[in-house]
Amino acid sequence: MTENSISITEKGFQELFDLHFNALCAFGSKFVESQVIEDIIQDVFISFWQNRKEFTNSNDAKSYLYKSVRNKCLNFIRDEIVRKKRLQNSIVFTADIEEFVIEEEVFNQLYQEIKNLPNASQQVMLLALNGLKNEEIASELNISLNTVKTQKKIAYAKIKKRLGGIIFSILLSF
């Protein structure tokens, strides 16, 4: 996302969505059940696009997105109560969302690195990124040491393919 443009472009918006969709859904799931959360995130991004002139850097944009998710979730809860006239057993409300934001942002960074891998390799690579040794990964996931090594091989091969593509295109341009 370019920081010197007046407001985010369509392409930048897609990238922003791509990088933060899952994290925002997980964050919102703390307030409402998962069936509803995707609709709420969709509304959040629509609102964001309609207000894009206000955001000139990624911190402002991310800040808005998290706060907007929280506010729309709280409104949803209120409307559920008004509509169905049922009192929740316990309403979680918090002005202090910083700790939840940190939690999601940290995990999201890890997730971005492994999300393009097949499911089985994802778990292995996640633990590897955390510094776990092969034996530890095997015991944590309850699989054999060989399986761990195989999954790692698959993961590296996929990464190399991507890197290979980049090198190839650099070669082409000169």
Add this chain to the structure above:
Amino acid sequence: MKESFRIAELISKQISASISSIEKTDLDTWVNQSAKNVTIYKNALNSKKQLLKLEMYNGFNKEKVWGNLKNELFSSKVISLFPRKLMKYAAAILIPLMLASGVTYFFLNREAETRLSLLDEKIKPGVQKATLVLSNGDSHILDKKNLETILNEAGTQISNTNNLLSYMANEDKLEGFREPTFNKLITPKGGGYKLHLADGSTVWLNADSKLTFPIAFTDSTRHLFLEGEAYFEVAHNGLPFIVTSSNMDIRVMGTSFNISAYPDDATRKTTLVEGKVRVDVRKENEVFQKILTPNKQAIVSNNKSEIVLADVDAADYKSWVDGKFEFNNETLEQVMKKLARWYDFEYEFSNENAKSFHFSGRLDNQEKISSVLNMLEKTTNVTFKLQNNVIVIK
């Protein structure tokens, strides 16, 4: 929020072992700032939790949502200002959206904002302030203005610097056991104070509370009297430390615990963070006793003498010391009581049903009262209005 993004960045670098030494120092400083930060940090590094999150992240349907967004925002048909999806929310939300015309989406209720912001003029969050009453009855007001006031009472030096009241006994004057001399620290509504006792113990006193304590520890026990709420970090010195609140005594040797014993609350709660504590409740000729270990809480109801033990996260009950409100599945009635002690206002429920809404959550205690009440309004259908200096809850 910007700080949170930076902290997240640092923690990520820590995980991938790409953190510089300066960044590591910054991260350590943040972690050491509070118990909550320690928890956030540990949770972020917990691989079991990460695996669960991975499953959750993969469960969301990004392609479907992007498809919807592309259709709504970027297709060549006319783009409506109010996309179909929003319609399924109640009309109450649509109206503010139309008025606000896209400037500030998060403050959805303009009317509430105006009505509630009037409160901020009259009702402010609490600050550090208290009154100290000496053994001869003289009282001194302690607040930002009194810096380094030094008194000398019966061989003990009392100083007040930076919102900390400290007692230091002159060793050579203490001979054997004698009757202790007591001072009293009183906090008003909207106040709070921190106190260092002569034995090295520290006490944080919350709003609307009274603590009577010996200025030096010359007796065979260290005996204090509390009404309200205080958090104690007791120094080990071989003498038992006892806090009495009406007919309840809490005995420790050296430990950290919180006592919440407001006369207008239905229960008195003692929560142990670290160490060991014994709670005694005296009724006529009987004494009921329970021993607390860390993360256990003793609950004594006003009309009963029994002590009920509960398992809790003790950090929740001392978060007020770090400047936070913590509500653990509490009724609106209880929430209002706590807010009123800190913000110092009168309130009244004109709707009995509203009393029983339950809340859990954390708030910073320096939040404007209008933001706090706005949050409460957003999640229920109560409204708050200032009438004749009283907040009326409908």
